[in-house]
Amino acid sequence: MNETFTKAMARNMFYGGAVFFFLLFLALTFDTVKNLPKRDHRENITESVVRGKHIWETRNCVGCHTILGEGAYFAPELGNVYKRRGGEFIKAWIAAQPTGIPGRRQMPQFHLNDQELDDIVEFLKWTSEIDTNNWPPNIEG
Amino acid sequence: MQFKSQAVAKPYFIAAIALFVGQILFGLIMGYQYVVGDFLFPYIPFNVARMVHTNLLIVWILFGFMGAAYYLIPEEAETELYSPKLAMLMFWIFLGAGVLTIVGYLAVPYATLAQATGNDLLATMGREFLEQPLPTKIGIVIVALAFLFNLSMTVLKGRKTSISLVLLIGLWGLAIFFLFSFYNPSNLVLDKYFWWWTVHLWVEGVWELILGAMLAFVLIKITGVDREVIEKWLYVIIAMTLITGIIGTGHHYFWIGTPEYWQWFGSVFSALEPIPFFMMTVFAFNMVNRRRREHPNKAATLWALGTGVMAFLGAGVWGFMHTLAPVNFFTHGTQITAAHGHMAFYGAYVMVNLTMISYAMPLLRGRSANSGSAQVMEMWAFWMMTVSIVFITLFLTAAGILQIWLQRMGSNPMSFMDAQDQVMLFYWMREITGFVFFAGLVLYIGSFFYKQNEAPAAA
Numbered sequence: 001m002n003e004t005f006t007k008a009m010a011r012n013m014f015y016g017g018a019v020f021f022f023l024l025f026l027a028l029t030f031d032t033v034k035n036l037p038k039r040d041h042r043e044n045i046t047e048s049v050v051r052g053k054h055i056w057e058t059r060n061c062v063g064c065h066t067i068l069g070e071g072a073y074f075a076p077e078l079g080n081v082y083k084r085r086g087g088e089f090i091k092a093w094i095a096a097q098p099t100g101i102p103g104r105r106q107m108p109q110f111h112l113n114d115q116e117l118d119d120i121v122e123f124l125k126w127t128s129e130i131d132t133n134n135w136p137p138n139i140e141g
Numbered sequence: 142m143q144f145k146s147q148a149v150a151k152p153y154f155i156a157a158i159a160l161f162v163g164q165i166l167f168g169l170i171m172g173y174q175y176v177v178g179d180f181l182f183p184y185i186p187f188n189v190a191r192m193v194h195t196n197l198l199i200v201w202i203l204f205g206f207m208g209a210a211y212y213l214i215p216e217e218a219e220t221e222l223y224s225p226k227l228a229m230l231m232f233w234i235f236l237g238a239g240v241l242t243i244v245g246y247l248a249v250p251y252a253t254l255a256q257a258t259g260n261d262l263l264a265t266m267g268r269e270f271l272e273q274p275l276p277t278k279i280g281i282v283i284v285a286l287a288f289l290f291n292l293s294m295t296v297l298k299g300r301k302t303s304i305s306l307v308l309l310i311g312l313w314g315l316a317i318f319f320l321f322s323f324y325n326p327s328n329l330v331l332d333k334y335f336w337w338w339t340v341h342l343w344v345e346g347v348w349e350l351i352l353g354a355m356l357a358f359v360l361i362k363i364t365g366v367d368r369e370v371i372e373k374w375l376y377v378i379i380a381m382t383l384i385t386g387i388i389g390t391g392h393h394y395f396w397i398g399t400p401e402y403w404q405w406f407g408s409v410f411s412a413l414e415p416i417p418f419f420m421m422t423v424f425a426f427n428m429v430n431r432r433r434r435e436h437p438n439k440a441a442t443l444w445a446l447g448t449g450v451m452a453f454l455g456a457g458v459w460g461f462m463h464t465l466a467p468v469n470f471f472t473h474g475t476q477i478t479a480a481h482g483h484m485a486f487y488g489a490y491v492m493v494n495l496t497m498i499s500y501a502m503p504l505l506r507g508r509s510a511n512s513g514s515a516q517v518m519e520m521w522a523f524w525m526m527t528v529s530i531v532f533i534t535l536f537l538t539a540a541g542i543l544q545i546w547l548q549r550m551g552s553n554p555m556s557f558m559d560a561q562d563q564v565m566l567f568y569w570m571r572e573i574t575g576f577v578f579f580a581g582l583v584l585y586i587g588s589f590f591y592k593q594n595e596a597p598a599a600a
Contacts, residue, residue: 018380137549
């Protein structure tokens with residue numbers, strides 16, 4: 001590297017760059033958080049949606065599925081599953097697991113009661129209404 | 142080894158390698174579940190295997206970072222570690238917490254584990270990579286703080302070099318951004334937004350500072366190139382890392398409910414993220430070419446060069462491949478992401494740890510380098526693991542492209558599971574390659590025990 005470019009200059013570039021871009025990141029974050037209510041429809045986050053998210057987390061659903069594209073790639077995307085399958089199908093599907101078909105991927109039986117099944121559906125319904133800039137490309141997720 | 146207290150690094154390195162073995166074993170289980178879906182069901186469902194696989198990865202890399210810091214800081218600061226006893230205490234706490242957590246994942250249903258560990262008081266579990274129960278998360282914070290206290294005190298009483306400063310900034314950043322794992326709002330969009338503050342700002346932010354400092358340290362030692370030159374490179378590399386990587390977080394904000402402008406910020410800045418990785422490759426080769434001594438540890442030199450190349454390919458090239466928003470629209474959440482993840486983690490964080498271990502472990506065992514035959518064995522292990530990960534990445538990339546074609550393009554898209562059936566061949570090839578990787582890992586461990594009584598390799 002060029003001799004006229006000294007270590008002190010490199011160090012200043014590091015500190016200056018880090019501080020400047022972190023501040024820019026904070027500013028963008030501030031703006032994002034301010035604008036989110038229009039996009040996430042948080043007025044629709046009911047008690048049931050909150051409980052549904054808790055069930056989603058405590059059954060580690062994200063260990064096999066993706067939600068808005070994030071998670072594991074072993075099982076279908078569930079961010080739009082409410083639109084793809086509808087609430088009744090989702091409940092029947094969860095209740096019927098595992099399929100036990102030899103050689104096929106298996107989903108555990110979580111022994112959810114009717115209330116809990118309703119909650120998870122409410123959570124997935126709310127999730128499907130988030131403005132995701134039209135992702136995923138089609139209904140298959 | 143110049144200071145007695147550097148010896149605390151040794152158990153950290155041994156634990157790191159042991160957990161690495163566990164990580165790969167669970168990777169093989171998951172790879173097999175991809176082709177034979179009901180393998181080990183219901184005893185080890187896929188989600189449990191995945192949690193063990195990724196959590197072991199994170200924990201062993203942290204063990205490696207800690208070992209590296211305990212080795213590097215006293216030598217850079219030219220003084221004994223502030224408290225070797227505290228370092229050993231933290232070792233056992235961290236290992237205990239790590240092992241208990243893994244046992245918990247495997248022994249009881251996740252919901253039971255959550256209930257038993259206070260997740261109803263403060264819900265933090267069940268989010269990708271942050272699945273650890275609350276006591277484990279708190280344990281990580283305590284261990285990290287004690288570790289940082291110990292290192293900071295050491296640097297404060299000794300020589301302050303740029304390398305130790307950068308390492309400390311990276312490690313402090315690691316601890317600070319982990320705190321976002323305790324924030325879990327019921328609004329999924331906010332949850333995801335700040336989840337990335339831990340995940341992205343770790344692996345594409347502060348961890349790169351740690352990586353850079355470790356690589357710079359080893360390069361000074363094995364090449365004898367002037368410290369001023371190496372530290373200047375280090376600063377430029379990490380400057381580019383943060384200049385591109387902080388706003389680069391935006392490439393995760395395309396489709397999770399965040400505003401559209403992130404497609405511009407995320408695409409532009411993360412398209413620049415390969416730059417620091419490319420510089421790292423140039424840096425490593427440049428320094429080795431300009432070496433002023435022939436270090437007897439050829440294996441460590443190979444690992445150092447390999448880190449530069451593989452981090453650039455895995456993080457840089459494979460990251461760039463799907464980082465532009467119009468491309469990511471189709472690739473998001475497919476096997477393309479998995480392909481990138483595997484080569485990036487191996488190339489950057491696995492390899493830099495193995496570089497450090499390769500350099501430091503012989504010294505910790507009282508010799509400048511291992512015998513020639515042990516080094517040859519280690520270098521075979523290098524090639525087996527590295528070539529395997531390249532092929533695993535290529536197979537997953539092929540699977541991903543096919544998956545996107547079948548499931549996301551055209552007028553009559555297939556369902557997820559139908560598309561999965563069509564790409565089975567690539568999952569089989571990935572799994573077979575996984576066994577080659579494992580064989581490489583066995584060989585790697587073997588090199589620690591092979592002909593250690595022979596004289597160290599000559600320079």
